[in-house]
Amino acid sequence: METEKTGIIYCRVSSKDQVEGTSLGSQERFCKEYAERNGIRILKIYIELGESAKTANRTEFNKALAFCSDKKNNVTFFVVYKLDRFARNQEDHVMVRALLKKAGTDLRSVTETIDESPVGKAMEGMISVFAELDNNMRTERTKQGMLERLKQGFWNWQAPLGYYRPYKGSNIVPDPQKSGFIRLGFEEYSKGTYTYEKIALFLSDRGLRTKQNKNPSTALMQKILTNPIYYGYIDVWGGHKGAFEPIISENLFRKCQPDYMKSAHAAPRSANNPLFPLRKLVICDECGASLTGSTSRNRHGSKYPYYHHQHAGCKKTRSIPKESFEQQFVEYLDSISPGIKYEKLFKAIVLDEWQNGYKKIDNENAQIRRDITSLEAERQKVFDFHRAGKYTDDDLFEQKKLIEDRISQKHALIQDKRYEEFEMNEVLEYCFSYVRTSAKSWIEADYATKLSFQKLIFADSIKYDGEKFGTPDLRLLYTINQHSRADKSSLVAPRGIGPLLPG
Structure with a gap:
């Protein structure tokens, strides 16, 4: 069973x-x-x-x-x-x-x-x-x-305390009920006699409340008093001058930032550094440590980015200039990119599998249409019975509705495969628009797309021996090019599937 x-x-x-x-x-x-x-x-x-x-x-x-x-x-x-x-x-x-x-x-x-x-x-x-x-x-x-809106001076996120947005899509403007408290907070704090905690109590006693109608906390006051948006500067993605009315002057803001000029230029460290897209993807074949990236300065102050790993005791530990390492990677991508005949082979096998599914759909559709024809004949009999006086008007209405509901249900089960065929061809073409020019696609991609593209190519990390890349675990699209050189039948379709290409 x-x-x-x-x-x-x-x-x-x-x-x-x-x-x-x-x-x-x-x-x-x-x-x-x-x-x-x-x-x-x-x-x-x-x-x-x-x-x-x-x-x-x-x-x-x-x-x-x-x-x-x-x-x-x-x-x-x-x-x-x-x-x-x-x-x-x-x-x-x-x-x-x-x-x-x-x-x-x-x-x-x-x-x-x-x-x-x-x-x-x-x-x-x-x-x-x-x-x-x-x-x-x-x-x-x-x-x-x-970013384009930022360049025009728009604040894209929720309005900070002291500002509000008059309507959806507008820029922020000072809140007439709260902006005065914010200005007072900066003025008092700039005197050097208040801590963040005391300034929070000072403003709370005078009636300042958050958007949740709570007293301002010490952490919130620290966030406010160190946020340059209040003098009209958006400190996001490189910094931009705001096209909205400031609540305080830049001079007052800087009086509240004793170390502002020193800290403003300190670049934050990040695990995802857009300067080094190959970090973590490539590992040392000697010790297995992942390559990372750093930037050093020479005695003239010029910066030099390079890849390296820091595994103590590894005899292959060395620094590789970013430009030459990534150029070597690009040449490597060129060497593993599938050629046009392998692209055709892969597409043929996938579309063949797709078509096998449609054969089943065609058979199901044919049966559904036969069922619909039978139901339409049954509906005609209902009309015949009504004309012959065997069915009352109520009987006619009830039976007709039952049959037409069943016909509608059957019509809903008929599958239109044209959209799905188009979508699969579109998926494959979209895929190979990257694959057929892998090196160029990688060079032109932004950081996030580079990482996704690397996942499309490599199933695991790539080993590097200090001179060249090893043989990686490639995704199916790229194994075609590698194995087909040795054996044309290496890309084997599942049972019942055969390539549509001759020989």
């Missing part, structure tokens, strides 16, 4: 505008239709309202995972409309996928062909990587838009 297939549906939109639109309803409907086509009994439906896949605090998503992890629920499939609804980050995708697998639950996408076959798994990995790449590109575009 065949085991019953069960599942849960998870739908998500990432903005309030989408929540108010039809996106969630469409996702849920398509997921239900997918479940019905595939004989999956839905146990629960989880709807996430306006939370991004980048956010860890996805309430409904976490509930869905907990439900699947409880083995007594016996959930066979976790159904989503599209993989980017599931995760925007490949690490998260792999981790959550493993959690579901441990619970005996497989991931299924309505709009993407993924399953447990080798090509299905490869497709899932590729789509999850591109979801992350797409997200990074969206983030970069958003950042660029915000």
Whole structure:
């Protein structure tokens, strides 16, 4: 006896505008239709309202995972409309996928062909990587838009205490009820007789309240008195002059910053330094330590960025100039990039697998259309019975509605594959627009896109012996070029799939 297939549906939109639109309803409907086509009994439906896949605090998503992890629920499939609804980050995708697998639950996408076959798994990995790449590109575009507004003097975030935004999309203006308290706080603190704690009490006693209607804390006063926005300067992304009315003068602000000039130019250290995109990706083949990056100065004060690792005792420890190391990496990318014939081979196999799914869809559609024809004949009989006096008007209305509801349900089950075919070709072309010119794509990419692109190419770290890169663990797209040189059949399709190209 065949085991019953069960599942849960998870739908998500990432903005309030989408929540108010039809996106969630469409996702849920398509997921239900997918479940019905595939004989999956839905146990629960989880709807996430306006939370991004980048956010860890996805309430409904976490509930869905907990439900699947409880083995007594016996959930066979976790159904989503599209993989980017599931995760925007490949690490998260792999981790959550493993959690579901441990619970005996497989991931299924309505709009993407993924399953447990080798090509299905490869497709899932590729789509999850591109979801992350797409997200990074969206983030970069958003950042660029915000940067343009910053250059025009707009404050893009929540108005700080003492300012407010008169209407959505406007710049900030001084709050007539609170800006006076802020000015008084700077004036008193500049005298040198108050601590942050005492100035907070001083303003609280005179009536200053936060936006939550609470007394200002010591930490809040420190944040206010060290924030240059109050003299009209936006200290974000390089610093920009604000196009809004300042509450205090720059001179008053500086009187409250005894070490301001000294600290303003100190560059913060960051684990993600855009100057060194290859750090952590490349490791020493001798000791296994990850390469990092640093900047040194010569006696003339000029800066020199370089890659290195600091594993004590490693005989291959040395510093490599950033420019020459990254040029070597670019040449290495050129050497592993798939050629055009391997691109065609890969596309052929993936599209062949895609088409196999459509054959099943065609058969299902043909059966549904036969069912519709039968129901239409049944509806005609109802009219015939009514004309013959065998059915009353109420009988006619009731039977006609029942049959037409069934016909509508059948029509909803007919799958239009043209959109999906277009989408797959688009995915593949988008993918290979990067892959076929890997070196150029990497050079032109911003920092976040470089990191995502590196994940698309390499499944693990790359070893470096001080002179050249070792043989890495490459993603499927890049293994084509490597193995096909030795054996044309090295990219083997799953059972039932054959390349569409001759010879």
